[in-house]
Amino acid sequence: MRGALVVLLLLSGVRCHGSVDQALLDEIMNNPHWSEEYVNTCNGDKIGGDPGMYCHIYRIFLYTVKVEVRSLEPFLIVLKEFIPIEYADSFLEEIKKEELHIQSTVDQNTGKNAPSVGRNANGTFLTHHRYPISSKIFNHIQQRFPSIDFRKAEQFQVLSYNSGGHYAPHNDYLQYVSEEVANRCPWYREGGNRLMTFLFVMQTADKGGGTVFPRIATSVQPSKGDAIVWLNLDAENGKLETSLHGACPIWEGTKTAATLWVRVRGNELLLPCANEKQFDIERLLYPSEKQLLLKRDWKCDNGCYAE
Numbered sequence: 001m002r003g004a005l006v007v008l009l010l011l012s013g014v015r016c017h018g019s020v021d022q023a024l025l026d027e028i029m030n031n032p033h034w035s036e037e038y039v040n041t042c043n044g045d046k047i048g049g050d051p052g053m054y055c056h057i058y059r060i061f062l063y064t065v066k067v068e069v070r071s072l073e074p075f076l077i078v079l080k081e082f083i084p085i086e087y088a089d090s091f092l093e094e095i096k097k098e099e100l101h102i103q104s105t106v107d108q109n110t111g112k113n114a115p116s117v118g119r120n121a122n123g124t125f126l127t128h129h130r131y132p133i134s135s136k137i138f139n140h141i142q143q144r145f146p147s148i149d150f151r152k153a154e155q156f157q158v159l160s161y162n163s164g165g166h167y168a169p170h171n172d173y174l175q176y177v178s179e180e181v182a183n184r185c186p187w188y189r190e191g192g193n194r195l196m197t198f199l200f201v202m203q204t205a206d207k208g209g210g211t212v213f214p215r216i217a218t219s220v221q222p223s224k225g226d227a228i229v230w231l232n233l234d235a236e237n238g239k240l241e242t243s244l245h246g247a248c249p250i251w252e253g254t255k256t257a258a259t260l261w262v263r264v265r266g267n268e269l270l271l272p273c274a275n276e277k278q279f280d281i282e283r284l285l286y287p288s289e290k291q292l293l294l295k296r297d298w299k300c301d302n303g304c305y306a307e
């Protein structure tokens with residue numbers, strides 16, 4: 001079965017992106033955090049979810065935002081061309097000054113930090129205003145989402161993946177044994193759980209490196225400057241397990257992304273009412289209908305803004 005999958009991947013790889021390095025593929029296939037299903041879903045840009053993808057453009061103040069809605073349950077959108085290319089380039093230039101560390105995890109047996117098996121990436125955290133460009137990007141985001149309170153947002157997490165890099169599917173919400181235990185931690189008490197993830201793609205890999213959402217058979221193959229945004233909590237502030245996601249293996253080149261986690265405190269009004277099951281996109285994107293100068297909706301199969 002595994003052999004068949006490898007052949008299939010190689011064949012489709014040849015068709016879509018050229019061949020995939022066999023050693024890297026073997027490494028991923030032997031990684032206990034990955035599965036055939038996950039790797040398969042990674043292969044190409046996949047549209048799953050309900051009701052399927054549709055797109056629109058909205059204008060807020062003088063800014064235009066292109067939105068691909070990938071799924072409403074869980075809420076998942078792609079903001080096309082969100083970060084200007086020159087911003088992404090200066091960001092990449094600035095982070096050369098940072099030491100990006102190999103991401104580690106706490107070994108359950110020894111209690112010591114050990115290289116993570118579920119993630120092969122280098123990374124660091126960056127305060128929003130660490131550099132003029134990170135500040136500019138942070139303001140850029142806030143201006144386009146005035147309905148979101150970013151005051152409790154975490155620092156940018158910068159992740160850089162080289163060939164063989166990946167981040168196996170996981171959830172971003174914080175897990176504690178109970179809300180009571182969680183609230184003993186000041187960091188949690190002040191911000192609450194991670195409501196939303198904004199993932200800004202500053203550099204794309206030459207081959208591989210999308211973001212996969214296996215529970216909804218979706219994978220996003222972003223372009224430089226795109227942002228992927230999803231919700232990690234449900235209507236009752238509970239953990240949204242369908243938000244499971246991961247960084248697909250990088251077969252060639254380097255991918256660099258910056259993550260921004262928006263915490264729930266201050267954003268409770270964005271959550272759907274308990275009797276509504278879906279997140280209300282209007283509440284997020286159109287704080288006032290008057291600000292909506294242009295809205296176009298259409299169903300699409302192959303990417304909405306492709307040339």
Ligand SMILES: O=C(O)CCC(=O)C(=O)O
Binds near residue numbers: 157
């Ligand atoms: O780089 C990606 O595509 C995913 C990153 C991610 O999963 C995370 O930062 O939680």
